Amino acid sequence: MTKKRRSNDLIRVGVVGIGRGQGFARGATEALGMKLVALCDTWEERVRSVGKELGVAAYTDYAKFLEHDLDAVILANYFHQHAPFAIQALQAGKHVMSETSACFTLAQGVALVEAVEQSGRIYMFAENYPYTVSNLEMRRLYRSGAIGEFVYGEGEYIHPGPADDWNRISRGVDHWRNWLPSTYYCTHAIAPLMFITDTLPVKVNAFSLPFRPDDPVRARRPMRNDACSLITVRMDNGAVCKLLQYYLRGHGVWYRVHGSLGLMEGLRGGDTGKVRLIREQYHQRQTTPVEQIYQPDWPREHQAAAQAGHGGGDYFMNVNFAAAIRSGKQPYLDVYRGVAMSMVGIQGWKSVLGDSTTFEIPDFRKKRVRDLHRADHWNPDPTEKPKRGMPKPPCSIQGPLTISKQQLAYARKNWGSQ
Ligand SMILES: NC(=O)c1ccc[n+]([C@@H]2O[C@H](COP(=O)([O-])OP(=O)(O)OC[C@H]3O[C@@H](n4cnc5c(N)ncnc54)[C@H](O)[C@@H]3O)[C@@H](O)[C@H]2O)c1
Numbered sequence: 001m002t003k004k005r006r007s008n009d010l011i012r013v014g015v016v017g018i019g020r021g022q023g024f025a026r027g028a029t030e031a032l033g034m035k036l037v038a039l040c041d042t043w044e045e046r047v048r049s050v051g052k053e054l055g056v057a058a059y060t061d062y063a064k065f066l067e068h069d070l071d072a073v074i075l076a077n078y079f080h081q082h083a084p085f086a087i088q089a090l091q092a093g094k095h096v097m098s099e100t101s102a103c104f105t106l107a108q109g110v111a112l113v114e115a116v117e118q119s120g121r122i123y124m125f126a127e128n129y130p131y132t133v134s135n136l137e138m139r140r141l142y143r144s145g146a147i148g149e150f151v152y153g154e155g156e157y158i159h160p161g162p163a164d165d166w167n168r169i170s171r172g173v174d175h176w177r178n179w180l181p182s183t184y185y186c187t188h189a190i191a192p193l194m195f196i197t198d199t200l201p202v203k204v205n206a207f208s209l210p211f212r213p214d215d216p217v218r219a220r221r222p223m224r225n226d227a228c229s230l231i232t233v234r235m236d237n238g239a240v241c242k243l244l245q246y247y248l249r250g251h252g253v254w255y256r257v258h259g260s261l262g263l264m265e266g267l268r269g270g271d272t273g274k275v276r277l278i279r280e281q282y283h284q285r286q287t288t289p290v291e292q293i294y295q296p297d298w299p300r301e302h303q304a305a306a307q308a309g310h311g312g313g314d315y316f317m318n319v320n321f322a323a324a325i326r327s328g329k330q331p332y333l334d335v336y337r338g339v340a341m342s343m344v345g346i347q348g349w350k351s352v353l354g355d356s357t358t359f360e361i362p363d364f365r366k367k368r369v370r371d372l373h374r375a376d377h378w379n380p381d382p383t384e385k386p387k388r389g390m391p392k393p394p395c396s397i398q399g400p401l402t403i404s405k406q407q408l409a410y411a412r413k414n415w416g417s418q
Helices: 021-027 044-054 062-067 079-091 106-119 133-143 163-168 187-197 302-307 310-327 335-353 367-373 405-416
Strands: 011-016 034-040 057-059 072-075 095-098 123-125 150-158 201-209 228-235 240-246 252-259 262-266 275-279 291-294
Touching: 011 021, 011 062, 011 310, 021 034, 021 044, 021 072, 021 310, 034 044, 034 062, 044 057, 057 062, 062 079, 072 079, 072 310, 079 095, 079 106, 095 310, 106 335, 106 367, 123 310, 123 335, 133 187, 133 252, 133 262, 133 275, 133 310, 150 187, 150 228, 163 405, 187 228, 187 240, 187 252, 187 335, 201 335, 228 335, 302 310
Parallel strands: 011 034, 011 072, 034 057, 072 095, 095 123, 150 240
Antiparallel strands: 150 252, 201 228, 228 240, 252 262, 262 275, 275 291
16 A cells, blocks of 8 residues: 655655666656655566666565555656556556657547546656747647647658668567557647647548558568658647658658747757748737747756756656646646547548548547547557457558568578677
8 A cells, every 4th residue: 555645755756667767767766756766667677677776675476566565667668559548557656757659549548548637646647848948838829829720730750760770679570660540649740739838639531651662671671560650630620740650761840830920940950959930920020030030048048958868858757747746736747638639640540541540539538539539449569469359450551461481581690699
């Protein structure tokens, strides 16, 4: 049983998953009012060694880990398994911060929302890209009215890389990175647009781009999925967004927001922390230069943020999670926003397989809407048996793909050298 925490006590944190999770673990410092007390990973040798290095308990069994004296759990386990882990932690009375995605089916989204509501604990979705220096500045500008009302946005998370690197972090043909449908990793593209403009997605149409048959990276990876997806999203204020995610040549993360009175965007090249603001004041006397390009600063804690990963965004994850726990108030990236942006990927894949037809993003703040979706277990995970009577959706727009001997042999060389 978790002991009652006094308001000035350090928040006792446990982290699940020691890949990405190590960043959260090392960032749970006293300066933020946090204290790392436990780690959990099924990779026993590694979790013991990191636990020893950080001087904290190491677990391989999640249920045992939850029995540790913890206030909060940070989930950086596999992409498609966060919701059941989060629900278990909430039911054990822990606050939860979860990596992306929040849920892998609509039924999981309903269950997660209700677990948060019933537990009264804090849930934060750990989307770090809204908290880069340029996105924080664009949120400030938007809220000041600098570009008027949100009309159109673009978000891009383009992440190519050599096969050796991808194989190193995707061990086994069933690792999620080797089969995840191309729309699912969409939260890095949409979260900043939602955060800057305070809007929610309501409808999607999506398109998937398979790998070219001659792609050298695909030839060296045991993959059953596509390279990239384009998702168009209608937001709840009527604006439209274009999201582009994953594997295209030309690495980059970039956002653009058109408003009724102007435009703001990050720079695509050079200093990508800079913001470009265009204000064509047709409606009034021009009071500012039409175009301004400048380097913004973080609104707070410049030094710590500047040293953190993902353009400073990683720093604000632990900061905001700790602040929410202390105040008892759900963070901006709450369960409803986390589930909504995760559903863009799920409904997006349904759209891809339905010839890009429109799918809605249901509003899970309403119980009557949740009731319509609590049995929606539609799930392309090839490692999971289909529910009775439900066809297994493929992970590629080309249908079920087979892995060649060459792909597997190359990946095995990478796995063997670890
Ligand atoms: N926000 C970001 O910028 C960012 C960057 C990288 C990864 N991520 C996310 O972080 C998560 C983890 O990604 P990763 O890169 O570390 O790779 P990963 O998914 O391969 O790592 C997951 C880790 O969790 C462990 N794990 C799996 N099942 C477990 C279980 N039942 N109990 C305990 N431990 C278990 C695995 O052994 C592994 O070490 C993913 O959801 C990914 O999308 C986010």
